[in-house]
Amino acid sequence: MLALLQNLARRLLGPPHRYLRWSFSEQHNPLNHLGSLSIFFCWVVLVSGIWLLFFFRTSVTGAFESVHYLATEQWYLGGMMRSLHRYASDALVVTLFLHIVKEFSRNAYRLKRWFSWATGIPLIWLVFLLGVSGYWLVWDELAQYVAITSAELIDRIPVFTDKMAANFLRPSLLSDRFFTLMAFLHLIGLPIFLVFGIWLHVFKLSRPRINPTRRLMAGTLIALLLLAATFPAPLQEKADLARVPQVVQLDWFYLHFYPLVDRWSPGAVWSLLLGLSGLLFVAPWLPPGKAPAVAVVDLDNCNGCQRCAEDCPYDAVQMAARSDGKRYQQEAVVDPELCVSCGICVGACPTATPFRRKSALVPGIDLPDLSMRQLRETIDNVTEIPTRVLAFACSDSAELRWLKKNGKPCVEVTCAGQLPPPFFDYVLSKGLARRILVSGCDGDCRFRFGSRWTEMRLRRERDPHLRRRVGAHRITLASSSDSTSPAGIASLWRELDNAIDEDES
Amino acid sequence: MRLIGQALAFAAFFAFVATFSAGPGFELLAEDEALLSLSFSHAAARVGECTRLSQQELQQLPPNMRTPDQCPRGRHPLDIELRIDGVTVYAAVIPPSGFHADGKATVYERVRLGAGPRHLQLRINDAGGAPQGGLIASRQLHVQPGQNIAVFLDADNRRIVFEQGEP
Amino acid sequence: MKYLRWNDSYSVGIDAVDFEHQTLIEMINMIYAELDDRRDIDEIRRTVADVHTEISAHFALEERIMRDGHYDEYEAHKNDHEELLDQIRTMMDAIENDGEAALEMLSEQLADWFSAHFATFDARMHSKFGPSH
Numbered sequence: 030m031l032a033l034l035q036n037l038a039r040r041l042l043g044p045p046h047r048y049l050r051w052s053f054s055e056q057h058n059p060l061n062h063l064g065s066l067s068i069f070f071c072w073v074v075l076v077s078g079i080w081l082l083f084f085f086r087t088s089v090t091g092a093f094e095s096v097h098y099l100a101t102e103q104w105y106l107g108g109m110m111r112s113l114h115r116y117a118s119d120a121l122v123v124t125l126f127l128h129i130v131k132e133f134s135r136n137a138y139r140l141k142r143w144f145s146w147a148t149g150i151p152l153i154w155l156v157f158l159l160g161v162s163g164y165w166l167v168w169d170e171l172a173q174y175v176a177i178t179s180a181e182l183i184d185r186i187p188v189f190t191d192k193m194a195a196n197f198l199r200p201s202l203l204s205d206r207f208f209t210l211m212a213f214l215h216l217i218g219l220p221i222f223l224v225f226g227i228w229l230h231v232f233k234l235s236r237p238r239i240n241p242t243r244r245l246m247a248g249t250l251i252a253l254l255l256l257a258a259t260f261p262a263p264l265q266e267k268a269d270l271a272r273v274p275q276v277v278q279l280d281w282f283y284l285h286f287y288p289l290v291d292r293w294s295p296g297a298v299w300s301l302l303l304g305l306s307g308l309l310f311v312a313p314w315l316p317p318g319k320a321p322a323v324a325v326v327d328l329d330n331c332n333g334c335q336r337c338a339e340d341c342p343y344d345a346v347q348m349a350a351r352s353d354g355k356r357y358q359q360e361a362v363v364d365p366e367l368c369v370s371c372g373i374c375v376g377a378c379p380t381a382t383p384f385r386r387k388s389a390l391v392p393g394i395d396l397p398d399l400s401m402r403q404l405r406e407t408i409d410n411v412t413e414i415p416t417r418v419l420a421f422a423c424s425d426s427a428e429l430r431w432l433k434k435n436g437k438p439c440v441e442v443t444c445a446g447q448l449p450p451p452f453f454d455y456v457l458s459k460g461l462a463r464r465i466l467v468s469g470c471d472g473d474c475r476f477r478f479g480s481r482w483t484e485m486r487l488r489r490e491r492d493p494h495l496r497r498r499v500g501a502h503r504i505t506l507a508s509s510s511d512s513t514s515p516a517g518i519a520s521l522w523r524e525l526d527n528a529i530d531e532d533e534s
Numbered sequence: 535m536r537l538i539g540q541a542l543a544f545a546a547f548f549a550f551v552a553t554f555s556a557g558p559g560f561e562l563l564a565e566d567e568a569l570l571s572l573s574f575s576h577a578a579a580r581v582g583e584c585t586r587l588s589q590q591e592l593q594q595l596p597p598n599m600r601t602p603d604q605c606p607r608g609r610h611p612l613d614i615e616l617r618i619d620g621v622t623v624y625a626a627v628i629p630p631s632g633f634h635a636d637g638k639a640t641v642y643e644r645v646r647l648g649a650g651p652r653h654l655q656l657r658i659n660d661a662g663g664a665p666q667g668g669l670i671a672s673r674q675l676h677v678q679p680g681q682n683i684a685v686f687l688d689a690d691n692r693r694i695v696f697e698q699g700e701p
Numbered sequence: 702m703k704y705l706r707w708n709d710s711y712s713v714g715i716d717a718v719d720f721e722h723q724t725l726i727e728m729i730n731m732i733y734a735e736l737d738d739r740r741d742i743d744e745i746r747r748t749v750a751d752v753h754t755e756i757s758a759h760f761a762l763e764e765r766i767m768r769d770g771h772y773d774e775y776e777a778h779k780n781d782h783e784e785l786l787d788q789i790r791t792m793m794d795a796i797e798n799d800g801e802a803a804l805e806m807l808s809e810q811l812a813d814w815f816s817a818h819f820a821t822f823d824a825r826m827h828s829k830f831g832p833s834h
Contacts, residue, residue: 052539059543119551174562184642190631191575192642198571199684199697252544256552263556271699273569273682276559282551288560332717334761356720357762379757384793386750393758451757458794492761498787 031316038134042127047514053245055508061473062241063128066249068227069241070124073117073253075220080110082216085166087208092168093267100264112257115280118160120253122282125156133312135425135475140320141369142343143313148230150309155223160283162215166208173197173268174277178290185295200270233367234477235344321443322397323368326361328352330380331393333359336492337374340446342477343367346374346394361394371476372396372447376483379493382451383408392449399443404452411438412461418525419462421448425475428468428507431518438462445469446479450486450495453504463529466521468507480508563646568677570618570645570654574686575638578610578630578660612639613659613668616685618647649679656685656694669694704730705815713827715766721759722819728752729811736808745804746796753789760786763826772829778822785818 042060049058059066084107086095099107129149132138138146164175180194196202231237240246265278279287290298324337324346338346338361345367348359361374374394375381381392383405390402412419420439422429432439442448445467456462467487469480484506485491495501505525507518563569584605592600609630616624623645631637652675659668669687671694677683684697705726712719728751735745760782767775792810795803 048539049543052536052543054536115555116548116551119555120548123547123551190637190640192573192640194642195573195575195640198573198682199686200699248540248544252548256548260552269699271682271684271697272680273563275563275565275567275680276561278556278559280556281554281558291562330758332721332758332762333765334758335765336761357717379761380754382750382754382757384750384753385747386754387744387747388751388754454790458790459797492764493757494783496787496790497783498790 035134035136038130042131042134055473057242057245059241059245059249060127060131062238062245063124063131065238065241066245067121067124067128068239069246069249070117070121071223071227073250074114074121077110077114077117078216080107081114085212087212088205089168089203089208092166092208096167096169097264097267100261104261108261109254109257112260112262113253114163115262116253116256118163119280119282121156122160125153129153135470137475139313140318141367144233145230146313147310148226150306152223152226152230154306155219155226157283159215159219159223160280162211162219164280164283165211166215167264168208168268169265170268170274171265171277171279173270174274175284175287176268178287181290182295182298185299197270203270233344235342236478321370323365323370324363324372324374324394324396326363326394327391328355328360330391331357331360333357333361334379335359335361336377336379337361337394340373340377340478340482342371342373342479343369345369363394369476370396370398371444371479372399372442373444373476373479373482375401376446376449376479376486377493378449381449383455384451396443396447399447401449404440404442405455407440408452408456408461411440412456415460416462417529418464418466418522419456420466420468421445422468423447423470423475423479425470426468426507428466428518431515432468435519437522444474444476444479445483446474446476448483450493450499453487454496454499457499457503463503463532464525465504466507466525467504470508480506484508563680566649566679567646568649568679568681568683570616570647570683570685572614572616572624572641572643572645572656572685575640576612576658576660576687576691577638578612579662580606581608581610581662582606607634607636609636609639610660610662612641613657613663614641615657616643616645617653617655617657618645619653623647647677649677649681651675652677654683654685654696658694671696703812704733705812711819713823714830715826718759718763718766718823718826721755721762722823725752725755725759726815728755729815732811733808736804742796742800742804745807746793749789749793749796749807753786753793756789757786763823766830767826770830772826774822774825774829778826781818781822785814788814 046058046060049060053059055061081099084095084099084103086092096111099111101108132146161175161179165172165179177194177197180192180197184192184194196207231239241249263278266274279285286298286301289301333348333351335348338348345364347362347364349362351357351360353360363374375392375396378392378394381395381401383390383401390405392401395401408419416438418438420428420432420437421442422432422439423442423445426445429439429441431437446469448467453465453467456465467483469483474480482491486493487495487501487504487506489495489497489501495504505521507521582605584603586602587595587604592602611630612628614624614626614628615622624643626641626643628639628641629635630639653672654675655670655672657668657670661668669692673696675683675696675698678698681698684695686695686697687693688695707723707726711722713722728748732745732748732752735748764775764779764782767778772778788810792803792807796807
């Protein structure tokens with residue numbers, strides 16, 4: 030059931046991802062930067078909001094007038110800021126939604142990775158509260174509707190007996206003090222929680238990506254400015270509590286469940302919201318799964334060189350003082366709570382080389398479920414008859430299915446980053462294959478850095494370097510091409526075949 | 535070429551954003567409808583008569599509880615009926631708030647009604663059916679489309695008010 | 702066959718590095734012994750592979766120490782590491798393919814490696830990281 034949903038999500042995201050990969054290049058692909066784009070939109074909202082703050086009056090009469098002034102008299106600056114503020118907030122909801130769908134589809138929330146997922150749920154609530162309170166402040170007809178409906182929702186919570194909504198039914202009952210409260214929430218209270226919440230959401234990751242690439246930020250900002258200039262955010266009539274607007278122009282990004290409050294009831298809407306939040310919260314453990322065995326350090330083969338700790342995307346490997354009495358300063362220590370068994374640490378370890386030696390193939394750090402020894406055995410089996418092209422594919426890569434279906438010699442790993450360059454050296458120098466194809470995740474790596482580290486190790490920009498005497502042209506990274514469609518990967522395979530033929534001639 | 539692809543992507547995304555940022559509209563009322571908002575809090579009568587205690591009975595109580603009049607705390611629920619043109623559009627029994635059922639009962643209901651001349655009648659029974667308890671008021675109003683007619687109790691809580699805003 | 706012997710003057714001032722240098726000397730001496738004993742070529746090849754693994758780890762540790770200490774000669778030193786590892790791999794492949802012929806070159810190469818890199822690059826580390834510094 031879960032796999033079905035995830036596949037469906039991946040299927041839906043596939044075509045847009047390929048289109049964006051073609052037009053933006055994978056490095057700048059917006060679908061690889063959904064989290065950081067969301068933060069970027071928060072920045073735009075913040076800066077434009079500060080401008081609006083200077084002109085906003087927190088009073089029943091002043092609120093609408095001040096916004097109206099900005100929209101009409103100061104349309105070139107205040108009006109632009111207002112439009113930026115609105116459109117960036119709406120865009121934020123879209124990128125947030127896509128971000129959630131994408132991380133769900135890639136299984137990046139399950140079991141040990143629950144913390145990032147769970148800390149995201151309050152962020153959804155905060156964003157919506159900020160949006161709703163923002164609409165409230167304008168005090169136009171939409172705000173009136175938002176006020177009454179929100180109050181009805183709040184009144185449903187069995188805390189106070191007086192009805193908040195009563196204050197919005199007669200003009201004489203609404204005071205300026207109310208605007209001060211709402212302004213405090215929207216400008217100070219909620220944003221502080223949002224900033225804290227974002228920090229909490231990323232702090233367990235190593236090297237969290239807070240910003241999209243510069244080019245993407247520039248493009249998005251320009252697009253926002255153009256939008257704000259051509260379609261200024263509309264403003265409805267001034268609020269009048271003695272009247273009810275016949276039609277309200279809703280912002281469907283933030284207010285999509287508001288009509289349900291009337292159609293169903295406040296209680297039903299609360300059940301829906303709380304039910305969804307609850308479901309999201311327990312999702313990492315639904316269905317209950319068994320986490321794969323965590324990485325294991327072998328002190329006999331660890332000298333504390335620190336490469337594994339540097340490469341771990343989840344800060345699950347730390348260096349600690351030596352405990353076995355050897356004359357080394359440090360040793361690597363794996364935190365079982367944080368380790369997701371991706372194997373990137375193994376790819377970084379200098380003792381993970383498969384060349385047959387007297388001692389057993391036990392690297393300083395290894396994955397029990399897919400050890401280096403098992404990997405070497407698998408390679409030896411797959412290449413019993415020396416093959417032309419040997420593929421290494423991570424279980425999340427798009428190429429894996431095609432490779433299996435077409436019976437191509439292929440070794441499956443958890444993450445491409447698990448492969449130490451000496452393994453490629455081993456395959457090529459022993460003549461087990463003439464060319465190697467390494468296939469990482471489609472899009473950005475499920476374990477954050479696997480594809481990137483592999484690429485850098487092959488380009489000799491990151492330790493462990495691929496040996497210089499190994500021709501790097503004999504190893505191809507599938508992610509650097511447009512190979513994710515079956516036609517694409519088939520043509521890539523053909524290219525490699527041709528290259529081998531050329532070598533021979 | 536790719537630049538055009540990027541521009542198209544941005545255009546599509548922000549077109550989607552702009553389309554649903556302020557529409558489509560959601561209809562709250564039909565064109566010839568108005569809204570009647572019933573909203574007030576009212577403390578109903580207590581559920582029984584106060585009794586006067588004799589000196590003897592008072593002596594039996596601890597010193598800090600020797601008030602001569604002992605009155606029950608609980609209140610009656612509010613029995614509300616709203617009629618428009620003789621038809622009951624809202625009828626409810628609202629219990630008083632609080633653990634001991636001694637607080638105010640809060641009424642909140644919003645009812646749609648057609649515009650034009652309408653006869654409104656609100657009956658509140660707050661004394662458990664006793665003939666002398668309760669409030670009642672009627673009004674013949676000309677309802678304008680889009681109006682929010684507020685119905686509430688005045689400051690003394692003895693009189694029902696129908697308030698229409700300035701047209 | 703001139704067996705290598707540890708001398709305190711070889712110390713670069715960092716205990717872990719000294720320890721690994723001593724280990725490497727022992728392993729290289731083991732290869733000399735196997736060559737003397739005319740051991741099976743496969744056995745010798747495996748010992749060389751052990752040396753390769755040990756040196757890979759050793760270089761990684763040295764590079765970590767140099768990076769942490771912001772050693773100004775890091776690039777050149779790292780370059781030499783990569784060069785040496787390439788040579789070891791070439792030697793390993795030669796033993797695999799050429800057999801006996803390669804073994805003759807082996808003993809010379811080993812001594813060369815040790816003295817050349819050690820006497821130059823590693824010795825310079827002493828001045829930066831050594832205790833008297």
